[in-house]
Amino acid sequence: MRLVIARCSVDYVGRLTAHLPMAPRLILMKADGSVSIHADDRAYKPLNWMNPPCAVHEGDGVWTVTHERSGEQLIVTIEEILHDFTHELGVDPGLRKDGVELHLQELLAERVGTLGAGWSLVRREYPTAIGPVDILCRDAEGRTVAVEIKRRGEIDGVEQLTRYLTLLNRDPHLAPVRGVFAAQEIKPQARVLARDRGIDCVTLDYDDLRGIEPDTPRLF
Amino acid sequence: MRLVIARCSVDYVGRLTAHLPMAPRLILMKADGSVSIHADDRAYKPLNWMNPPCAVHEGDGVWTVTHERSGEQLIVTIEEILHDFTHELGVDPGLRKDGVELHLQELLAERVGTLGAGWSLVRREYPTAIGPVDILCRDAEGRTVAVEIKRRGEIDGVEQLTRYLTLLNRDPHLAPVRGVFAAQEIKPQARVLARDRGIDCVTLDYDDLRGIEPDTPRLF
DNA sequence: GTATTTATTTCGTGC
């Protein structure tokens, strides 16, 4: 990893064209070949960058970064270098995550009883021609229910569930199928659309779910 | 901007929980208050980060970054500092972009004749209750056409156009309204859905569009 | 490889 602080201007020509006037910035060059140009704001997002695989050619005050496959270019014109430091970090052991959509799905699949008393799981990732339904289950009266899970419930999720319901309701073994839209947070417009389509909305709490005993507790 | 290279482990607790084992990394602290933890790969994306506004508390080998509103936390445990450099960059003049969806829309609005001979523009960003239609125009026979423009045409774009068409077709002054889905690239599933709904698909070429004379050339 | 879905999406824009 090489860290350069320099007064520079930058031109990008690729999927779009973009220009940065001369100013002091951080140029971050990683061991994977990537180059990114940072200002002192905009959180972690660089002003401009080039993804690997790319090649850097350091000319006389002009660094040219070329993406090997697409031909995109980042042209960095250096006026003055203020700091230049290189350090090898080695390979990172990587990040362990917990609490994303997949986990919500797993948790809820084991606890469909939280959606309604006496509900039972048919299966998780129930396959259809247009993709898998997150959870298919049956209510206490044995009627089929399709559940779509999102971390944040927006209008697209309701559209997606609607397509599944249309398809599932063509199957005489399943029909009539009703829908449940479950998310940690549901946007008002999504809620309105769901209501309009007869879909129930359920707000999920990740920590609560973790605290609830699974419907079929494991012995080991 | 402060650049620290250090052996550290990191724990994030917030929208999810995540853990990074001890390893050498770059800790990038910007003037806007953001903190990001970088490995020597993954292009410009940090392994972990905190967006502003947040506060950093430097304890004894433990830096705690707390997001002020949400309470999210990033806990950085420092084992060894290998480099520590601070430099003020000042405010960046910012990036000028060219060539994204807005430009496609502007270009096409001035050249609706490329969609069909004798077509004319009604207006760009035609307002409706559920949002603006990218382009509304009339074909050679005076029938209304709604055009949805995307850089990459996917299924969501077809859904969006469908909602507009449903709404527009309730207006007796406009109905019947048909749809055109225009994009630089259209995904197969989007194409199938569009066909199923009677929506025409058009592939746009940015460079071609720029080369075509506008329908109503300006005198100045 | 292509296609689909998620993301601590982030980021801008309009209300």
Add this chain to the structure above:
DNA sequence: GCACGAAGTAAATAC
């Protein structure tokens, strides 16, 4: 401030 759509989206995953 919230809601919505776009992004040089990127990244993981299924097929």
